Amino acid sequence: xxxxxxxxxxxxxxxxxxxxxxxxxxxxxxxxxxxxxxxxxxxxxxxxxxxxxxxxxxxxxxxxxxxxxxxxxxxxxxxxxxxxxxxxxxxxxxxxxxxxxxxxxxxxxx
Numbered sequence: 001x002x003x004x005x006x007x008x009x010x011x012x013x014x015x016x017x018x019x020x021x022x023x024x025x026x027x028x029x030x031x032x033x034x035x036x037x038x039x040x041x042x043x044x045x046x047x048x049x050x051x052x053x054x055x056x057x058x059x060x061x062x063x064x065x066x067x068x069x070x071x072x073x074x075x076x077x078x079x080x081x082x083x084x085x086x087x088x089x090x091x092x093x094x095x096x097x098x099x100x101x102x103x104x105x106x107x108x109x110x
Contacts, residue, residue, distance in 0.1 A: 024060075025090075029098030032091050036083050037099075045099040057104025063096035 033043065037055075041047045045056030055063060069075035070084035071092075087095065 024097030029094030044102040046105045055099040056102035060100035067092045
């Protein structure tokens with residue numbers, strides 16, 4: 001029988017596996033989020049404003065592609081293009097992995 005501590009540890013390992021597999025640095029990602037992303041998207045990627053997408057718990061590869069597309073101009077948004085332009089490829093990988101490692105906000109509707 002799995003104890004609560006074992007289940008928590010397993011959950012932590014599973015959550016970090018995608019980041020570690022791609023050599024992402026979650027601490028560096030968190031630091032970059034504080035500098036660039038948190039004002040709109042929130043520190044954990046779960047913005048309190050309906051004007052900004054919730055990024056916490058999204059797929060790492062989706063987030064990285066979106067940021068690269070903003071940076072290249074393939075995805076159009078002047079605000080995001082400006083922020084993405086300041087990010088290196090490693091920054092993008094780290095930010096995407098950090099947001100992907102955060103718990104998503106579950107919305108319930110009655």
